[in-house]
Amino acid sequence: MTETLDTPQPEAHRKRTFGELLTSDLRALPVIIGLVALWVFFATQSDVFLTARNLSNLFVQSTVVGIMALGLMFVLLVKEIDLSVAAINGVTAVLMAKLVVEFGFSPWISIPIAIVFGAAVGSMSARWVTFVGVPSFVVTLGLGLALNGVQLLLLPQTARYGLLGTGVEVIAQTKISGASAWLVLAIGLAVFSSLVVSSMARRKKAGLSVAVMSGLILPIVGGTVFGIIVVAILNSHQGIPLVTLTFAILLGIGGYVLKETTFGLHIYAVGNNDEAARRAGIKVENIKMAAFAIAGGVAALAGVIAASRTLGVGVFSGGGIGGGTLLLESIAAAVIGGVSLFGGRGSIHAALLGALVIGSVQNGLNLMGVENEIRLIVTGLLLVLAVSIDKLIERFTGQQSF
């Protein structure tokens, strides 16, 4: 037997078609085009939209939803859902504020407590899902309502804790400007480039094919140009807002974890075929627990940031009772960005792109003087549109996206 199986042409070295690229490496392209279209539209409608001040604002506005979507993404990737993230966001923010205002804790202590608490709540719902076997939809729906109740219990008679003067408000007010901003960018780019270069160097050393253009030059040049543009815009206003930097760092860590590590690989494996993952020796329960813990911890961090921006916490924290638009927008952001609700599909940039789409609609329509009602309608339609485009691409190219 000397003939090869199945494919006659050397498939390994075949150039991929545009359709295949659209369902793999270029999956983000439609969202990016949509985002650019939104920006062009808003720029024609409002002179203010493209100013550095407004764009800086837009980044800050998108941060809370973006961070929430980033955490939630881990849960969606393992084919579960966490409907309690908004409630975790609210209850941990109130807990943090209570510790600071009533018990005189320093924010340095109360904020980590809030994050650990969020992660603990998340891992508990994962345990419930994997051991008892109740679908995560039900567990986290119930948990979310319960946490809403806890949030109200934690609040004082006035139903509000003000955080002005406690030090927590500094988070939202801090901006890294001038040379420091460029230094931050340089550090970020150095870390990113060294990762890209090191994997290329390993491939070369191992005698494997090296895609210099798409694997080395494009990512580094692209990342550098993108970073310089963003920092230049932010610097020409007041600098990089600390909350935006936090989001960026989380995106970096999240991207590294998902794309480069065994844990990330196992998340995708569990999301696609948990039985196969189990037979391969992966501890599926632990992977799911970690995903829920990440979502919970990250939601708590987003809650702290939101509290810092609004200078206080109250019933409204965490999107209010039932999670309100915060919950829906966090899920929508992840899905618009390309995370599948059926597990195992979606990259880290989904959180960024999805949050920017939602943030841009909010910001742009606001500038146009359009009411909130319209904003909700537009956001909802965009969500359906984004998923529809994904499906249509799959249908027309005959390729399934992964």
Place this chain on the structure above:
Amino acid sequence: MPPFYIFSEEKVLLETKNGTPLISMRNIKKSFGSVHALQGASLNVHAGEIVALVGDNGAGKSTLVKVMAGVHGWDAGDYEFEGKPVKIKNPSDANNLGIQTVYQDLALCDNLDAVQNLFLGRELAGPKIFGSRVRRAACEVRAKEVMARMRLSNLSLSRPVGAMSGGQRQNIAIARSILWTPKVVILDEPTAALSHSAAAQVSSLIRTLADEGLGVVVVSHDIHHFVVEATDRIEVMRLGANVASFKSSDVTGEQVVNAMVGGDEGANLAG
């Protein structure tokens, strides 16, 4: 971590066929609720031998395979590996003993590529910093070696396996089972999705493995072309128990099929 499977010229003879079997299962029982999938099934697998496991749909072949592989526990009976009773609680326990399985459903992750599937759960990785970084290049080099050995060098290693044909997926699953030093390879219907020539290639591959001293178990419905020609011994199962046992060289396809469906002519009742 076991070393990689090395395709060396010298054969590593683990045991002679007359010696202690690699795997010895006696009187295994397994029920799923009221379904008695295995009602006293037995199987010996020796080093250097290819054992075919045949039987009608629902006879319990896959269940026996899954018990062997640690996917299911068993309710009663003895399971010995290299002469010693073993407790196999999960697939990792079986893997650590050197039992590798290609499942009927292949157990691949469609969203991962061939290299990621080959190494799933056993990635070569660096030290832990926010999780261990996968040594992709090292994995890919090893994957290439195995693929070349299986004459599959043309297969794309970086495309999601969900986008591949049934035969290609089958081959990736087989490649995964021989990636690490196995002592026993179990294949549940490895030829079902394959063309004639591809099935013949699987036959020659498992013969090579057996010649190198591995024990091979194959479940197959392809009695005439595959089972009788490519294996050494045939165990027939019916309703969760062994009903007959043949030497492949002394038997015709008809006789095996008769034993499967219940016509007992020519079948030596197995002990």
